[in-house]
Amino acid sequence: MSNLVAIVGRPNVGKSTIFNRLTQTRHAIISEEAGTTRDRQYGYCEWNGREFSVVDTGGWVVNSEDVFEEEINRQVSVAIEEADVILFVVDVVSGITDLDQFVAKILRKSGKKVVVVANKVDNYSLQYQAAEFYGLGLGDPYILSAVSGLGSGDLLDHIVPMLKPENVERLDDLPRFAVVGRPNAGKSSIINAFIGEDRHIVTDVAGTTRDSIYVRYNKFGHDFYFIDTAGIRKKSKVSEDVEYYSVMRAIRAIENADVCVLMVDATRGIESQDLNIFSIIQKNRKGLVVCVNKWDLVPSKTAKDIKAFENAIRERLAPFTDFPIVFASALTKQRIYKVIEVALSVYENKKRRIPTSQLNDFMLPLIENFPPPAIKGKYVKIKFVSQVPETQVPTFILYANLPQYIKAPYLRFLENKLRENWEFSGTPMLIFPRQK
Ligand code: GDP
Numbered sequence: 001m002s003n004l005v006a007i008v009g010r011p012n013v014g015k016s017t018i019f020n021r022l023t024q025t026r027h028a029i030i031s032e033e034a035g036t037t038r039d040r041q042y043g044y045c046e047w048n049g050r051e052f053s054v055v056d057t058g059g060w061v062v063n064s065e066d067v068f069e070e071e072i073n074r075q076v077s078v079a080i081e082e083a084d085v086i087l088f089v090v091d092v093v094s095g096i097t098d099l100d101q102f103v104a105k106i107l108r109k110s111g112k113k114v115v116v117v118a119n120k121v122d123n124y125s126l127q128y129q130a131a132e133f134y135g136l137g138l139g140d141p142y143i144l145s146a147v148s149g150l151g152s153g154d155l156l157d158h159i160v161p162m163l164k165p166e167n168v169e170r171l172d173d174l175p176r177f178a179v180v181g182r183p184n185a186g187k188s189s190i191i192n193a194f195i196g197e198d199r200h201i202v203t204d205v206a207g208t209t210r211d212s213i214y215v216r217y218n219k220f221g222h223d224f225y226f227i228d229t230a231g232i233r234k235k236s237k238v239s240e241d242v243e244y245y246s247v248m249r250a251i252r253a254i255e256n257a258d259v260c261v262l263m264v265d266a267t268r269g270i271e272s273q274d275l276n277i278f279s280i281i282q283k284n285r286k287g288l289v290v291c292v293n294k295w296d297l298v299p300s301k302t303a304k305d306i307k308a309f310e311n312a313i314r315e316r317l318a319p320f321t322d323f324p325i326v327f328a329s330a331l332t333k334q335r336i337y338k339v340i341e342v343a344l345s346v347y348e349n350k351k352r353r354i355p356t357s358q359l360n361d362f363m364l365p366l367i368e369n370f371p372p373p374a375i376k377g378k379y380v381k382i383k384f385v386s387q388v389p390e391t392q393v394p395t396f397i398l399y400a401n402l403p404q405y406i407k408a409p410y411l412r413f414l415e416n417k418l419r420e421n422w423e424f425s426g427t428p429m430l431i432f433p434r435q436k
Pocket residue numbers: 009010011012013014015016017018058063119120121122144145146147148
């Protein structure tokens with residue numbers, strides 16, 4: 001996925017309602033696994049076979065009526081930097097406000113593709129009122145009622161042709177790692193420690209140049225790409241302390257990566273921004289390595305301290321807990337090469353294929369001993385397990401007489417058993433019950 005659509009606008013115009021409506025188009029197709037939806041700000045939209053990511057920029061800022069111009073300014077500036085298309089939402093009931101004018105001015109100067117969305121047009125008699133938004137100087141407004149869905153098809157028909165062509169071809173088959181994390185976690189420092197001066201920057205051939213920057217790492221028998229976020233790319237005009245800034249910047253890198261190295265600042269632990277980034281990694285089903293950086297600043301490093309630190313991280317990221325954690329220091333270079341080794345092993349785990357016979361030899365006796373609970377007196381029989389070939393993450397199918405009765409807790413139990421028996425650390429996994 002390489003297109004990002006950002007929703008901007010002042011509070012209460014309906015941004016989050018629009019976000020929900022747009023991302024619902026996809027939920028029908030791919031259901032979210034339980035427990036993975038931590039944030040409501042980032043999701044996918046699918047329309048007529050095209051897919052793109054949607055971000056509700058309002059979801060990451062305090063949503064109050066008396067929002068400052070400065071805050072809106074930063075919110076819109078990040079969207080301008082990161083998004084391909086911007087949906088500028090206004091409210092037909094309240095008409096144009098000063099804050100709308102303020103946002104419009106920034107957007108006009110940006111030269112970005114902007115769609116003015118006149119929301120809360122709940123019935124057609126309100127559509128004439130929407131004409132006034134033409135006065136914002138950003139083209140014809142599109143009318144929408146995010147609550148009822150009126151106008152959403154037309155809006156999507158308008159958005160899709162504005163997207164960049166899909167860039168499906170990969171440079172090559174080398175692994176791609178993204179280093180992501182909150183500002184000051186040490187992303188630039190660790191990439192500098194790896195790459196130093198002999199930086200060989202590769203831009204995606206078919207993609208547009210500003211999309212993602214790939215830095216090839218070709219040393220010590222390894223060959224892969226780092227996908228840059230903050231590191232090599234110029235630090236932005238937008239101040240780094242904006243809460244969702246690192247999250248917005250991480251989206252593309254995560255989408256283009258195989259494995260993400262989530263840099264956590266040891267002196268701060270896991271905070272909301274880390275969780276937001278983690279959630280994007282999970283939604284995209286990417287491999288994960290947590291790198292606890294600035295380990296040199298931690299005074300007490302007994303085995304007990306380390307265990308406590310690890311447990312605290314796994315608790316915050318639960319229910320997904322099977323991922324490697326590396327304690328490192330980009331400054332002293334302690335264990336930074338371990339990060340690469342671990343990322344490569346996660347890459348292998350993500351591609352791991354279990355031969356069907358081995359899989360069934362292990363799973364069928366286990367299922368026999370611990371069958372799924374009977375529901376309404378009906379017994380579920382799982383007859384055969386197979387792994388789907390050629391998938392992004394290990395995907396298993398359970399062939400059963402009554403697949404609809406196999407529930408999430410049982411699937412989690414089987415997932416844990418698979419993880420105990422084979423090396424799947426750091427990779428997401430999918431298990432689907434199917435009718436035999
Ligand atoms: P945000 O602050 O821009 O994210 O706005 P919200 O999505 O939270 O919506 C603010 C309020 O407007 C909520 O009470 C919504 O239910 C309401 N709202 C959103 N879209 C519509 C709409 O299309 N019609 C009407 N009548 N109300 C809406």
